[in-house]
Structures are given as C-alpha cells and as structure tokens.
Amino acid sequence: MNEEFFGEKRTSLGESVRTFDAFPKTRATYTTRTPRGGAITLLLLLTSACLTLTELRNYLTGSESHTFMVEPGIGHDMQINLDITVAMPCSSLHLNVQDAMQDRILAGELLSREEVWFDDAGAHKLYSEGADAETERRLFSSLVGKGAGEGGGSCRIYGSMGVNRILGDFHITAKGHGYWEDGAHIDHRSFNFSHVITELSFGDYYPKLVNPLDGVVSKTDENFHKFQYFLSIVPTTYESQTSGKSLLTNQYAVTEQSRKISSHSVPGIYFKYDIEPISLKISDRRTALLAFVVRLVNIVSGILVGGGWVYGLFGTLAGYFRRQRRTTDGMLNGRALGDEE
Amino acid sequence: MGRGSRLTRLDAFTKTVEDARVRTTSGGIVTLVSLFVVFVLVVGEFREYRRIQVLPELVVDKTRGEQLPISLNITFPHIPCELLTLDVMDVSGEQQSSITHGIHLTRLTPFPESKPVSTTSLNVHEDTASHLDPAYCGKCYGAPGPEKDKGCCQTCEDVREAYASIGWAFGKGEGVEQCEREHYAERLDEMREEGCNIAGHLSVNKVIGNFHIAPGKSFSSAQMHVHDLNQYFASTKEHTFTHTIHHLSFGPDLPANVKVQRNPLDDSRQVTQERSFNFMYFIKVVSTSYLPLGTSENSYIPGAIETHQYSVTSHKRSLMGGADKEHASTIHARGGIPGVFFSYDISPMKVINREVRAKSFAGFLTGVCAVIGGTLTVAAAIDRGLYEGGMRVKKLHQG
Numbered sequence: 170m171n172e173e174f175f176g177e178k179r180t181s182l183g184e185s186v187r188t189f190d191a192f193p194k195t196r197a198t199y200t201t202r203t204p205r206g207g208a209i210t211l212l213l214l215l216t217s218a219c220l221t222l223t224e225l226r227n228y229l230t231g232s233e234s235h236t237f238m239v240e241p242g243i244g245h246d247m248q249i250n251l252d253i254t255v256a257m258p259c260s261s262l263h264l265n266v267q268d269a270m271q272d273r274i275l276a277g278e279l280l281s282r283e284e285v286w287f288d289d290a291g292a293h294k295l296y297s298e299g300a301d302a303e304t305e306r307r308l309f310s311s312l313v314g315k316g317a318g319e320g321g322g323s324c325r326i327y328g329s330m331g332v333n334r335i336l337g338d339f340h341i342t343a344k345g346h347g348y349w350e351d352g353a354h355i356d357h358r359s360f361n362f363s364h365v366i367t368e369l370s371f372g373d374y375y376p377k378l379v380n381p382l383d384g385v386v387s388k389t390d391e392n393f394h395k396f397q398y399f400l401s402i403v404p405t406t407y408e409s410q411t412s413g414k415s416l417l418t419n420q421y422a423v424t425e426q427s428r429k430i431s432s433h434s435v436p437g438i439y440f441k442y443d444i445e446p447i448s449l450k451i452s453d454r455r456t457a458l459l460a461f462v463v464r465l466v467n468i469v470s471g472i473l474v475g476g477g478w479v480y481g482l483f484g485t486l487a488g489y490f491r492r493q494r495r496t497t498d499g500m501l502n503g504r505a506l507g508d509e510e
Numbered sequence: 511m512g513r514g515s516r517l518t519r520l521d522a523f524t525k526t527v528e529d530a531r532v533r534t535t536s537g538g539i540v541t542l543v544s545l546f547v548v549f550v551l552v553v554g555e556f557r558e559y560r561r562i563q564v565l566p567e568l569v570v571d572k573t574r575g576e577q578l579p580i581s582l583n584i585t586f587p588h589i590p591c592e593l594l595t596l597d598v599m600d601v602s603g604e605q606q607s608s609i610t611h612g613i614h615l616t617r618l619t620p621f622p623e624s625k626p627v628s629t630t631s632l633n634v635h636e637d638t639a640s641h642l643d644p645a646y647c648g649k650c651y652g653a654p655g656p657e658k659d660k661g662c663c664q665t666c667e668d669v670r671e672a673y674a675s676i677g678w679a680f681g682k683g684e685g686v687e688q689c690e691r692e693h694y695a696e697r698l699d700e701m702r703e704e705g706c707n708i709a710g711h712l713s714v715n716k717v718i719g720n721f722h723i724a725p726g727k728s729f730s731s732a733q734m735h736v737h738d739l740n741q742y743f744a745s746t747k748e749h750t751f752t753h754t755i756h757h758l759s760f761g762p763d764l765p766a767n768v769k770v771q772r773n774p775l776d777d778s779r780q781v782t783q784e785r786s787f788n789f790m791y792f793i794k795v796v797s798t799s800y801l802p803l804g805t806s807e808n809s810y811i812p813g814a815i816e817t818h819q820y821s822v823t824s825h826k827r828s829l830m831g832g833a834d835k836e837h838a839s840t841i842h843a844r845g846g847i848p849g850v851f852f853s854y855d856i857s858p859m860k861v862i863n864r865e866v867r868a869k870s871f872a873g874f875l876t877g878v879c880a881v882i883g884g885t886l887t888v889a890a891a892i893d894r895g896l897y898e899g900g901m902r903v904k905k906l907h908q909g
Contacts, residue, residue, distance in 0.1 A: 190537030194897045199530040237568060239796045239861065240821035241771035243778060269853075270790060270825045271843035278839045331837065334823045335792045446794030446821040446857045447568070463551070467880055470887035 206480075213476040217469045224465060231411070231455040240404050240448040244334040247402075247419070247444075250374075251280065252327040252367040255341060255438065256287045259324035261355045263344045266330075268337030276339060279330035287323035287363070327367075334444060342437035360392040362438055369440070372418035375407050377451075381423050389427070396427040396438045404448035411455055420449070536896045544889035551881040559874035562803060564768050564863050571797045571860035578716045578795065578818065583709040583757040584723065584850070587621040588750045591706035592698055593725045593742055598712065599735060600719025607728045608674075612712055618705035627704065648688050653678060666694045674727035679740045702747040709756075716856055724849030725749070737847050743785070751787055751850055754779045758852075760795050761817030768800060768863050774822050786829035789850045795820045797860040803867070819861065820854075 255262060259282040266274035326341070340347075341362070345354040369382040387396055401422045408415040421442070430436060456464075586594065596613060598606040617627040647662035653672035655661035663669045666689035673680045682698060683689025708723060725742035728735060742749055758775045780789055795818045802813035827834075831844025869877065 186538035186542070187533050187535045190533040190535075190541055190893075194532045194534065194537070194894060195526050195530050196532055199526070237566065237861075238770055239798070239819040241774055243774050244821070244823035245825070269792065270827065272825075272827065272834075273841040273843070274837075275839040275841065330839075333825055333840075335825065444794075444823070446796050446855075447859055447861075448821075463881075463884075466888050467884045470884045470891075471880075473891070474883065474887050 209476065209480050213472055216476075217472045220468050220472070221465060224461070224468065228456060228461045231453050234452050234454060236450045236452070237447050238450065239446055244444075246331045247334040248329050248331055248372055249339065250329045250368060250370045252325070253341075253369070253438075254285060254287060254323055254325045254365045254367065256323045256361045256363040257343070257359065258322060259284055259326075261344050261359065262324055262326070263342045263346075263348065264326065264340075265342070265348065266332050266337055266339045268333050269335045270333050272333055274330065274332055276330055280326050280328040283325050285323050285325045287365075336443045337441075339440040339442070340437050342435055347435035347437070357392055357432065360394075360436055361389065362394050362396060362436055363388040364396070364438055370419075371402055371421060371442075373416055375416055375418050377407070378405075378418065378420060381421070385425075387425075387427060389429075391429045393430050393432050393434065393436045394427065395430045395434065395436055397425070398438075398440045399424045399426070400440060400442040401445055402442055403445045406448065406450045408450060408452040410452055532897070534893075534897060536900075537893045540889050540893040540896070544885050548882050548885045551885065552878055555874060555877040555881060558877070559867070559869045559871070561868045562767075562865050563868045565866055567862045567864060569860050569862060570858055573797070573860075576716045577713045578854075578856070579711060579713050579761050580721065581711045581757065581759050583707070583755075585618065585624065585705065585707045585754045585756065586723075586751065587618065587624050587705035587754075588748070588752055589706055589725065589742075590698075590701040590704040591615040591617050591708075592701055593749070594706055594708065594723055595726060595728050595737065596708060596712075596721065596723050597728050597735070598714050598719065598721040600715050600717050602715055602717050602719075604715060605730065605735070606712070606714075607730075609712055613708060613710035616707040616709070617701070618707055620703035621705055624705050626707070651686060663688060666692045670727060674729045674738060677729050677736060679738055680727070681740055681744070698741070702745055718855050720851055720853040722847075722849050722851040724847050724851075737849075739847070742848065748785065750782050750785055751789060751848055752781045753789070753850055759818075760820060760854075761798075762815055764798065764800050764815060764817060764819075764863065770798075770819060770863075774820070778824075780824070780826065782826070784828055784830075786848045788827055788829055788846050788848055790825045790827075791850075791852045792823045792825070793820045793852055793854040794822075794857055795854055796857040799860070799862050801862060801864045803865040 262277075262282070264276035264280060266272075266276050268274075332339070341364075342348070343355045343360055364387055366382045366385045368380065370378070370380045382398065389396075403420045403422070404417065405420045406415055406417050594615065595607070596609045598604075598609065618624045619627055646664070647660070648664050648668070650661070650663040650669060650672045653663075653669070653676055655663045655672055656668055663672055666683055666686065669683070669686055669688055670680050682695040684695065686694075689695065712721070714721065724737045726738035726740065728737045730736070755775045755778050757773065759773045763772065764770065775791065782789075798817050798819045800813075800815040800817070827842040829844070829846050829848060831842050834840040834842060
C-alpha cells in the first residue's frame with residue numbers, strides 16, 4: 170500500500186478533486202519536530218482548553234438582558250400579597266382600599282387576621298438572613314404559637330387580594346376613625362401603629378424578585394402617628410428563553426414618610442400605590458449552539474494560528490540577529506526557523 | 511529583491527517548495543467543504559451587516575408646550591348622535607365642551623344592523639333659518655342668546671345651547687317655537703333607535719386630563735361639570751353606553767418594524783345592559799419618537815416620527831354603586847355621569863426608537879476575516895490529521 174490508502178484511487182474524479190486541495194501537506198521527510206515546538210504546542214493547547222472551558226461555562230450559565238416597553242394590553246386587576254403585624258388588637262383595626270375609580274375594597278374581608286405577640290426581632294432577622302431555619306422557626310412560633318383566644322395584643326394581617334390596577338390607597342386605620350362605620354369608637358390611648366412588614370408584594374412570586382418593604386420594622390410610641398408608604402409599581406415580565414416560559418409580575422420602588430399627627434387627623438398605615446406605564450422585561454437567554462460552536466472554533470484557531478505565528482516570528486528575529494541563513498519551513502504549519510538548530 | 515534582503519528574512523508566510531508538497535483527494539474534499547462553509551458564513555455575516563436594528567432608548571421627555579393629538583373612532587350602537595357630547599377637561603382648568611370641530615358624528619341605523627344613515631334623508635336641524643324673515647329674532651325663553659346673532663335664538667339648536675349655558679334642562683322642546691317648527695321632538699323620537707359613530711381628531715394640552723363621551727349638553731355649574739341627562743333618562747327606548755373602540759391613538763403610527771404593541775384599545779368592545787353605567791379608561795401616555803437611519807440629534811429627517819404610546823387599564827361600574835357582582839368585597843361609589851371616560855396622564859419618560867446598523871463596516875470586515883481564517887485553519891488541522899493518521903496507518907501496514 171502506498172498513497173492509495175486515502176482512497177486516492179487513480180480515477181479521474183479523485184484526480185480532479187485533488188487539484189482543489191488548498192492544504193498541501195509537506196512530506197514527512199521535509200518536516201522536523203523539536204522539543205521546543207512540542208512544548209509550545211502543549212502550551213497553546215492548554216490555553217485554548219482554558220478559554221474553551223470559560224466559554225462553555227458562559228454558554229451554560231446564559232446571560233440576563235433587560236428591555237423595556239410601554240405596557241401592552243388592557244389591564245384590569247392586580248394582586249396584593251401582604252403579611253404585616255400591627256401592634257394593636259385585630260378587633261380595633263380597619264382595613265380598606267380606595268382607588269381612583271372611587272371603588273372601595275373591603276380588605277378586611279379578603280385578608281386573614283390573627284392575634285399574635287409583637288416581635289420585631291424575628292422579622293428583621295428573617296429579612297437579613299433569608300431562609301435561616303432557626304429564625305424562621307422562632308418567628309413562626311412567636312407569631313402563630315399564641316392561639317387567637319389567648320391574644321397577644323397585636324394583629325397579624327396576611328393574605329392576597331385583588332384590587333383595581335389603578336392609582337390607589339390601601340390603609341390600616343383604627344375602627345371608628347376616618348370612616349363612618351357603625352362600630353365602636355376605640356380609645357385613643359390604645360392606638361399604636363408600630364408594625365412589621367413580613368411581606369408586601371404585587372402579583373406572582375418570582376425567586377429573583379426583591380421587595381424593598383419585606384422585613385421592614387417601623388415603631389412608634391405615639392398614639393397619633395401616620396405611616397405612609399408611596400409605592401411606584403413597575404410591571405415586570407420574567408422570561409426564560411430556554412424553557413419558553415414567561416411570568417408577568419410587578420416590582421416596586423418605595424419611599425417612606427412617617428410623622429406624628431394631631432388628634433384631629435386619622436392615624437394609621439397607608440400604602441399609596443401607582444402603576445408605571447413602562448414595563449420591564451428581564452429575559453434569561455443562552456447563545457445559540459451554532460453561534461457557540463463558531464465562537465469556539467474562532468478561539469481555538471485564533472490561538473493556534475496566533476501562537477504559531479508569534480513563535481515563528483521569534484525564530485525569525487533570532488535568526489535575523491544572528492545573521493544566519495537557513496532554509497525555512499511554513500510558519501502556518503507551526504514550525505520555525507530556530508527549530509532546525 | 512534578492513534572497514538576502516531584509517524583507518525576505520521577515521517573511522512570516524514561508525512557503526514550502528513545490529517538490530515537498532503533497533496534494534491528496536481528502537485534502538481536496540476538505541477544501542471544497544470548507545469553501546462552502548466559508549461561503550455560508552460570509553453570507554450570514556453580510557446579512558447581519560445589512561440588518562437594521564431598532565434600539566429603544568429611555569430618556570426623560572424634555573419637550574415643552576406640546577399639544578397631545580388624539581384620534582378616535584368609537585361606535586355606540588344604542589345611543590343616537592343627538593344625545594352624545596364629547597368634552598375635554600384638564601388640570602390646567604381648560605375645558606372644551608361639546609367638541610364638534612374635527613369630529614364627525616355618523617348616524618347609524620338601529621342595532622344590530624348599524625349601517626351609516628344617509629344624512630340627506632333625515633336632518634335634525636336646519637342649520638340656518640333662511641326661509642324666515644331676515645329681520646326674524648327668535649326668543650331664547652329667558653336664556654342668554656348667542657352673541658353672533660345679537661342675542662337671538664334662530665334655531666332649536668340655539669335655544670338648546672342657550673339653555674345649556676346656564677344649566678337649564680331642555681327636554682324635548684315643547685312650547686319652543688323654533689323646535690316645533692323644526693319638528694325637533696318628532697325627529698328625536700325617530701332617532702331613538704339609532705346608534706352613533708364618533709370619529710375624528712382633537713388636540714388637547716399635554717397635561718393630566720380627561721375626555722369623555724356622555725349624554726346631553728354639558729355645562730359648568732359652581733365648578734362642577736354637569737351634563738343635561740334629562741333626555742337620556744326620559745327616553746322610553748333603552749339607551750346604553752355599550753361601545754366598540756375601533757381606534758384610539760395619540761399621534762401617528764410607528765413603522766411596522768418597531769416591535770411594540772400598537773394602540774392597545776383598538777378593536778376592543780365593552781357591553782352593558784344598564785342605562786346608568788360608567789366606563790372608565792385610565793390611560794398613561796408615553797412620548798415616543800422614531801429616528802430612522804442617519805438621524806443626528808439636531809437635524810430634521812423626513813422619516814422621523816414623533817408620536818405617543820399608551821398603557822391602559824379599563825374599569826366599569828354601575829352608577830347605582832354597591833357591591834361588585836364578581837368581587838363581593840369591592841364596593842363601587844354611587845353617583846356620577848353615565849358615559850365613557852378616558853382619563854389620561856402623561857409619563858415623564860420618553861421612548862426613542864433609533865434605527866441602527868447591527869454592525870459597522872469594520873465589524874463586518876473583521877467578521878469576514880474571522881470566518882475565513884477560522885474555518886481554513888480548522889480545515890487545515892482536520893486535513894493534516896487525516897493525512898498524518900493515514901501515513902501512520904500505512905506505516906503500520908507496511909511494518
């Protein structure tokens with residue numbers, strides 16, 4: 170067997186295709202291999218392996234892109250999720266939503282209430298340490314452990330409710346103050362609107378969503394104190410391109426204002442929210458497989474060619490300075506002048 | 511240049527002498543395949559280079575004193591045009607009552623046919639009382655008459671306007687000479703079954719405000735905006751504010767290549783069976799511009815478009831108030847005016863959609879070089895692998 174091994178049968182087809190070979194190989198007899206060349210090759214291979222790994226990691230992790238648009242579609246409702254503990258008994262609290270439509274939403278009927286002990290330490294820890302099992306257990310026991318009959322003097326209000334998706338005001342006030350209700354008038358000395366917000370969010374839960382009010386504690390010793398939170402709600406769509414799923418939920422920005430008020434005003438906790446017209450879209454994306462492969466090829470070939478060229482250049486320079494003449498080998502083949510020494 | 515020249519020594523592309531070269535069929539195949547790959551990739555690069563991207567930017571809207579153009583086209587199948595009024599009010603205190611300029615009311619035949627009525631066949635008013643004595647001066651029945659006619663109410667319409675201006679209910683014009691002569695009451699009754707289409711353009715101040723379509727003439731009374739609802743409720747026919755919004759936009763349309771949802775309210779429909787029912791649309795208007803390729807900050811380009819997008823929330827309630835039928839815990843306010851209200855708010859942000867080339871020419875050249883170089887190098891490596899592998903196998907067989 171000789172040259173025919175590559176299927177180079179002396180047919181006319183093989184002959185004609187062969188003339189296209191743009192990669193003429195040098196016969197083994199004319200090429201040399203040197204230890205230095207081998208070391209360089211190894212180094213280049215290592216480098217490309219490193220870069221390939223980095224690229225692979227980027228490819229697998231994917232990237233996150235943020236875009237925005239004027240919110241499409243016609244909105245109707247929005248969900249408020251709330252978990253708040255107020256240092257007053259449930260029986261004296263009044264929950265209400267009023268909005269730009271002049272609708273009144275009886276939040277008291279939509280949210281659950283239970284008597285608990287006021288414990289701000291647990292809530293704050295829960296916020297700063299995330300899913301810490303110990304604090305969570307402590308908070309849970311401090312909040313739920315006391316039965317409703319026992320009464321802790323504080324009220325935990327929690328649940329979800331649907332509201333109109335427009336400018337609105339959700340507030341917790343004392344019964345008999347602010348609204349004309351046929352309820353009892355509560356003693357002013359029992360007013361204490363200190364509170365712990367365990368959660369306040371709008372719309373569905375998403376792991377990356379950070380609600381700035383979660384775990385916030387506000388305390389007061391005054392009976393007449395007004396806590397106000399001004400919320401700007403930004404509709405946000407989380408989209409995963411790999412799974413093709415998307416979730417429409419809301420983020421919000423908040424400013425807080427609290428002050429002592431006169432006994433003629435209505436004390437309480439007020440959440441005033443408005444919806445921004447521009448919505449965000451956060452999408453997780455991954456480069457296409459083909460693009461990734463092209464990139465890999467680019468990197469590897471770039472390193473090999475570039476490395477070989479630099480190696481060759483060094484050899485050329487070395488030869489030039491020594492004013493020696495040598496027969497040369499093709500640099501693109503990774504062999505250089507100095508190798509033949 | 512001789513062999514010893516300095517340039518020769520710097521040659522990074524050393525050539526193998528022709529004798530030492532081997533050409534193989536596998537090499538030929540690899541070459542052809544790699545040329546094909548190069549061709550495909552270069553075509554891809556070229557298309558990427560020619561592609562025009564629309565990149566949205568968000569800036570604070572710094573324009574001042576602009577008017578907000580509104581163009582609308584709404585059909586009410588259960589209310590005659592005679593009863594409908596379009597008003598605009600805004601926070602600057604400006605009011606435009608009973609807008610007719612730029613707005614066309616088209617009478618529609620009774621629902622469900624709802625075809626345009628030929629206006630010549632039945633005209634409610636004769637606009638001018640030309641058949642009358644030139645010295646004729648109609649009474650305004652105690653209301654101040656229009657100034658253009660020296661306080662004379664020449665037509666039934668004039669009397670109605672005069673009544674509305676001081677907040678008197680007009681009714682069907684019984685005992686009013688002008689209206690009886692024009693057979694206003696009879697014609698009104700004839701039109702009871704009809705529907706109405708409101709279409710046209712209006713321009714409002716770019717501040718928070720609302721425009722609404724409500725029944726009856728509107729007037730201001732003690733800082734309150736009031737509509738004369740007398741005829742709407744007096745009717746024996748069941749008028750409702752069921753409506754279809756064919757089109758509602760704030761400025762010209764963006765070109766088709768901008769990927770935004772166009773006017774969200776277009777082709778939306780709201781139905782009610784109740785006479786006293788209020789539809790409310792909360793609209794937030796965002797300024798938007800479209801800058802075609804080659805636009806710079808200060809030069810005017812013919813294709814540039816200044817327009818507005820909007821987001822909307824819709825709500826409805828019965829004027830009777832009370833608990834919502836679907837959401838028992840929602841208590842609606844009582845009272846108000848039946849009609850369709852559009853409450854608009856202006857966003858401080860502006861979206862600029864700018865056309866850009868996805869790649870610069872230099873980027874395109876770099877891409878082409880990368881494609882060619884990368885592909886050929888890889889092909890060379892493959893080919894070399896094949897060649898040397900083959901040699902080894904050959905040696906093995908020989909050995």
